Amino acid sequence: MARPAGARLAMRRATVRRVGYVIECRDITVRRGSRHLLDHVTWCVGEGERWVVLGPNGAGKTTLLLIAATRLFPTSGTVDVLGERLGATDLAELRPLVGWASSALGGDIPPAESVRNVVMTGAYAVTGRWNEEYAEPDLRRCDTMLCDWGLTELAQRTFGTLSEGERKRALIARALMSNPEVLLLDEPGAGLDLAGREDLVTRMGALASDPGAPTQVVITHHVEEIPPGFTHALLLRSGQAIAQGEIADVITDERLSACFGLPLAVRQEGGRFHARRAHA
16 A cells, blocks of 8 residues: 655645635535535635534534545535545545544444554554554654543553543544644534543644644534634534634624524633523
C-alpha cells in the first residue's frame, strides 16, 4: 500500500493554501424518499475557522458532517472540500487531509485493536491494522497524539475495553494522526459524564487556541460543549440553515430559541456558553 503522505499529498496541501474555503457547500439537498434531510443548505468554512453546528435531533447535523467528511454525497448542489469537487476527485488522496471522528466510525473499529493501532491507522484513514508500512515520523506522531489526548497509559489496551470518554479521546487522536487540514467531530461530548465532558472540552479548547491546528467543525446539541476559542456557528432546524456566522451573532437568545423551538436564555462566562429555559 502506497504511503499517503508522499509527494502527491504535499502538492495537495500546497493547493489547499490557495483555495478560498476549506469546505464549500452550495445549495445542497439530501433526500431520502419524500423526506429532506438537508434542504438547500449553503455553508462555507474558511481556513483557520472554528465552527460549531447546533440543532435539535433530526436537524441534519450528522448528514452535513458526513458530506464534509466525503462519506456522503448530496442529492443536489455542489460540495468542494479543500478545493476539490466531490464527484470529480480521488477520495483516497483527499481523505487523509480530512480528520473525522464520530461514534459511527467507532463502531467500525475492531474491538480487539490496540489503542495505539487505532490512532496509528488514522494516517491512512483505515479502520484496522493490515499491511500498512509506517515510517519513524509516523511512530513519533502517534506517540505525540497519545500523549496530547491522555492515552499513553492506555496504548496497549484494546479499543473494546475503553470507557466512553477514553474512546472519544482515542477517536480524536486518530483523526489528528494524519495532520489533517480540517478536523470534523460529530458530538464528541455525547454519553460523557460531567468530568469526562469537562476534560474533553478543555482539551478541545487548547486545540482551538493553537494557531497551527487545523480548521475545526464540531457538532453538538448543547452550547455548554462549545470549546473556548470557537469563532463561528451554524444553526440547523428541519434540514435548513436558520442562522450562521460569527459565534457571538448566532448564539443569542432569539436565534437559539428559534432553532430549538423553546424560549431560551443564553449567557457567556469565561469563554463558555450556557443556556437555560427563559422564564417570563
